[in-house]
Amino acid sequence: xRDNLSASSRVDAGEVGSELECLPYSVQHNDEGIxxxxxxxxxxxxxxxxxxxxxxxARGLSKSERRGSSPLPADLVLISHAHPDHARGLLALxxxxxxxxxxxxxxxxxxxxxxxxxxxxxxxxxxxxxxxLRSPVEFQDGLVAELFPAGHLPGAVAIMLTYTTQxxxxxxxxxxxxxxxxxxxxxxxxxEELRGLDLDVLIIEGSYGTSRHPHRRNQENQLAERINRAIxxxxxxxxxxxxxxxxxxxxxxxxxHHHFTGRDLDIWVDGAVATGCDAYLELLPxxxxxxxxxxxxxxxxxxxxxxxxxxxxxxxxxxxxxNSPCIVLTxxxxxxxxxxxxxxxxxxxxxxxxxxxxxxxxxLAPTTIETYLLAQHSDGPGTTQLIHNLRPQxxxxxxxxxxxxxxxxxxxxxxxxxxxxxxxxxxxxxxxIGDTFLQPAAPETNYEGELTELxxxxxxxLPEAIATDSRWQQFADTGLIEAxxxxxxxxxxxxxxxxxxxxxxxxxxxxxxxxxGTCRHQRGQRCWNPASPLYNFKVxxxxxxxxxxxLNDSQ
Numbered sequence: 001x002r003d004n005l006s007a008s009s010r011v012d013a014g015e016v017g018s019e020l021e022c023l024p025y026s027v028q029h030n031d032e033g034i035x036x037x038x039x040x041x042x043x044x045x046x047x048x049x050x051x052x053x054x055x056x057x058a059r060g061l062s063k064s065e066r067r068g069s070s071p072l073p074a075d076l077v078l079i080s081h082a083h084p085d086h087a088r089g090l091l092a093l094x095x096x097x098x099x100x101x102x103x104x105x106x107x108x109x110x111x112x113x114x115x116x117x118x119x120x121x122x123x124x125x126x127x128x129x130x131x132x133l134r135s136p137v138e139f140q141d142g143l144v145a146e147l148f149p150a151g152h153l154p155g156a157v158a159i160m161l162t163y164t165t166q167x168x169x170x171x172x173x174x175x176x177x178x179x180x181x182x183x184x185x186x187x188x189x190x191x192e193e194l195r196g197l198d199l200d201v202l203i204i205e206g207s208y209g210t211s212r213h214p215h216r217r218n219q220e221n222q223l224a225e226r227i228n229r230a231i232x233x234x235x236x237x238x239x240x241x242x243x244x245x246x247x248x249x250x251x252x253x254x255x256x257h258h259h260f261t262g263r264d265l266d267i268w269v270d271g272a273v274a275t276g277c278d279a280y281l282e283l284l285p286x287x288x289x290x291x292x293x294x295x296x297x298x299x300x301x302x303x304x305x306x307x308x309x310x311x312x313x314x315x316x317x318x319x320x321x322x323n324s325p326c327i328v329l330t331x332x333x334x335x336x337x338x339x340x341x342x343x344x345x346x347x348x349x350x351x352x353x354x355x356x357x358x359x360x361x362x363x364l365a366p367t368t369i370e371t372y373l374l375a376q377h378s379d380g381p382g383t384t385q386l387i388h389n390l391r392p393q394x395x396x397x398x399x400x401x402x403x404x405x406x407x408x409x410x411x412x413x414x415x416x417x418x419x420x421x422x423x424x425x426x427x428x429x430x431x432x433i434g435d436t437f438l439q440p441a442a443p444e445t446n447y448e449g450e451l452t453e454l455x456x457x458x459x460x461x462l463p464e465a466i467a468t469d470s471r472w473q474q475f476a477d478t479g480l481i482e483a484x485x486x487x488x489x490x491x492x493x494x495x496x497x498x499x500x501x502x503x504x505x506x507x508x509x510x511x512x513x514x515x516x517g518t519c520r521h522q523r524g525q526r527c528w529n530p531a532s533p534l535y536n537f538k539v540x541x542x543x544x545x546x547x548x549x550x551l552n553d554s555q
Contacts, residue, residue, distance in 0.1 A: 019163070020170055020201060020431035024423050025056050027398040032425070033085040034399055036203065037074060040163035040170060043143045046074035047159065047174050047203070051089035058096055072100050076139055079104035079128065080176025081156035082111035082244060091116050094127040105147055106130040107155025107286050111279055114243060117272065133157070134193070151179035151188040152376055153245045154283055158189065160197065170433060172201040173390065177399065179375070180382045181216040184252040185280070187288050191389050199392035200433050206397040206422075207354065209404030210380035210411065211524055213373065215488075220253055223350075223372045227327065228259040230348040235368075236322045238339055238349045240332045240357050243272035245376060247329050248280050251301060254308065254327060256294070265308040268321055269301070270330040274312050277301045322347065322365070332357050340365040353528055371521070371528055384413065394419040394431050401536050460492075517541030520551050 025035040033050020035057070051057065057073045077093070077100060080086055090102060090112065104112065109128040131137055136146045142164045147157040156176055163170045173194070182188045213219065230237050241247035247269075254260050254267055269277060280287070284295055294300065303310050313321065313328065321328060322344030330339065336359060340347050345365035351357050353373050378386070387395055395418045397405045405422045414420050423429050449462040466472060475481075475494035482493045516522045516539040521529035527539050532547035 019165070020172065020433060022201075022203065022396055022421075022423070022429045022431065024398060024425050024427065024429075026051055026425050027423065028401070028425075033088060035089065036174070036398065038161065038172065038174075040143065040161060040172065041165065043140055043163060044074045045143075045145075045161060046077040048080055048086040048176070049077060049089040049093050050083075050085040050087060054089045054092050054096060057089075057093065072097050074100065076100070077102040078145060078159050078174075079108055079112070080150070080159060080174065081105075081153045082108045082114065083153060083177065083242075084115055086176065087112055088115055090128070091119070098127075102128045103131050103145075104128050105133060105155045105157050107283055108157070109155075110283060111155055111244060114272070114276060114279055117275065136162075148193055149187065149189065150176055151181070151183070151186055152177045154186055154280070154286060156186075158194070170201075171197060171199050172203065173197065173199055173392070174203040175205055175386070177205055177207070177377055178386070180378050180386070181375075182288075183216060183376070184220075184249050184256070185287055185291055189386075191386065194386075195389055197390060199390050201394045201396065201431050202387060202390055202392040203396045203398060204383065204387065205377065206383065206400035206405045206408045207377040208375070208379045208383075209400060209407040211404075211526070212381055213375050213379040216375065219372075219374050220257070223374055224253065224257045224259045226350070226370070226372065227254075227348075231265065231325045231327075234325050235346045235348050236325050236344070237327045238336060238347050239327065239329045240334060240336060240349070241273060241329060241352065242332050242355065243276045244279075245276075246352060246355075246374065247273035248277055248301075249374065249376075250329060251277065251310065252291075255301075255303075255310065260308050262307050266321075266326040267308050267310045268313040268317065268326060268328045269310065270313040270328065271334060272331050273329050336360070337363055340367055351530075356530060380408070383408065384411070387414065387418070392418065393433060394421065396429060397422040403537055513542075514544060514548050514550065515541065516543040516545075516548075518551060520549050521547075 019041050021039040023037040023039070025037060026032040027034065027036075033052065034048045035051050036047040038045045038047060046057075049057075077090075079090065079102065082104075093100065094102065109130045112128055131145070131147055133147050133149060136144045138144045144162045144164075146160045146162075148160065150156045150158040156178070158176060158178060159174045161172045161174075175189075178189045179186070180188045180191070214222075227237050239247075239250055241250060251267070251269065281300060284292060284300070291300070298306050299310075301310055302312070308327075311317075313330075318338060319341065322339065322341065328339055330336070332355060336349065340349075340363035342364045345367065347363070347365055347367045349359060349367055349369045351359065351369065351371045353371050359369055395414065397408050397420070400408075408414070409420050409422045419431075421429050447462055447466045449460055452459045452461070467476075478495055480495040482495055484491055484493075516527065516534075519527075519529070521527055521532065522539060522541075525538055525541065527534040527537055527545075529535055529547050529549070532545050534543075534545050
């Protein structure tokens with residue numbers, strides 16, 4: 001993906017040379033992971049190391065990265081959180097450069113060893129030094145770092161770097177993976193802690209692009225309702241998840257949701273997910289007060305006394321698990337056929353969206369495969385909300401599919417107000433900072449109107465000022481709109497001429513046609529079927545691919 005720079009928001013006179021630079025070794029969220037080299041004056045800071053292969057760090061991508069004869073790829077390493085796509089390369093990095101200092105929050109330093117459970121190294125927990133939260137730490141002359149809780153995962157932090165010269169201070173904030181909403185086991189990022197930082201550069205994730213999600217509690221209730229219906233239909237539920245984060249969130253949801261509390265039901269936890277639960281129990285003092293209060297009255301995870309019962313799945317249980325309706329949490333990398341055995345089930349396999357989990361088309365037991373959304377990252381509105389609150393000169397998008405990052409960088413509301421970048425791996429971004437940078441005033445985006453009910457007709461009246469926005473012409477193109485509920489909010493969308501022509505002036509005349517518009521994997525005009533060549537791409541509703549599955553298909 002090319003580096004995008006808004007021509008309308010260039011720095012005015014007083015531009016400062018490249019005291020700040022960003023060289024991404026990797027920017028995606030799949031096997032590559034995240035790894036960024038930041039230059040602030042003479043200092044070089046490595047942010048995260050999710051590389052599966054650190055050879056690019058060892059050799060450097062250019063002579064300028066080596067900074068002469070320096071034996072280290074950076075002066076220090078700062079880790080945002082313990083997920084593999086941000087930390088899997090740390091052990092190899094430490095082995096290659098044992099003198100390179102590595103820092104993270106206290107909780108992250110305790111969770112990091114879970115990335116290398118298959119390697120018997122006693123020094124894994126020792127190479128990462130713990131830093132306090134909300135407390136500036138000076139590493140070198142003029143270079144200060146401060147960590148702020150970022151939501152998403154226990155211990156996850158946003159990292160603020162400040163570099164001070166005789167002329168001025170430069171501030172850069174790296175969000176890592178962040179989530180503004182509270183989840184079951186982690187409090188969300190607090191905007192009030194970051195407002196007024198006078199940022200020059202914001203490096204922010206774009207995992208969900210511009211998509212908009214229902215409120216977190218609505219997502220939880222929808223998932224709990226689906227599991228509840230499956231159990232009522234005498235079906236067992238299989239939930240493959242990553243070892244850290246989502247698995248523990250799901251377990252806490254199942255333990256505390258009204259559909260399951262007190263229910264005569266077994267919940268089995270398998271593999272690395274169970275190991276992650278043990279790690280969370282060691283971190284109880286760092287979890288939210290509500291979670292600590294829950295743990296005072298009953299065990300947080302393992303409990304065979306209080307219903308629903310939560311147990312580790314031992315090898316001797318596998319032959320019988322699923323004979324009666326139950327719930328199984330297992331590793332996202334596990335072979336699911338070991339659970340879907342003959343004479344068990346039927347099984348409902350629920351796959352989390354945005355996480356690539358391999359499944360077979362058929363198992364020895366009857367199975368139904370569906371997806372669900374339980375977001376661990378902020379959606380598009382949450383991402384832009386954070387940007388507008390911080391108002392930096394430069395915004396760098398990382399951590400997302402190319403399509404999602406392109407959606408974000410093309411947003412007019414960002415292009416008109418910030419320098420927007422989405423660099424590919426190996427593309428150096430020089431961040432020129434202007435002392436006289438003038439930030440345009442934030443445009444008015446809220447309009448007050450009136451709603452009137454007259455018999456069978458409801459009229460919504462908006463002020464004329466809304467028509468001055470450049471987007472109005474497209475919205476009002478045909479004079480027809482579509483309304484739908486999104487949580488407690490009613491969302492209005494203008495229907496274009498192209499849509500009306502494609503749909504023969506009737507949106508539902510093709511409801512019986514096999515196409516993306518009637519496929520169970522299409523949501524928000526994107527394909528969510530991992531088996532489809534269109535997976536993760538925007539699709540036209542009248543499109544079709546061989547992986548089509550109708551809304552009423554059970555498989």
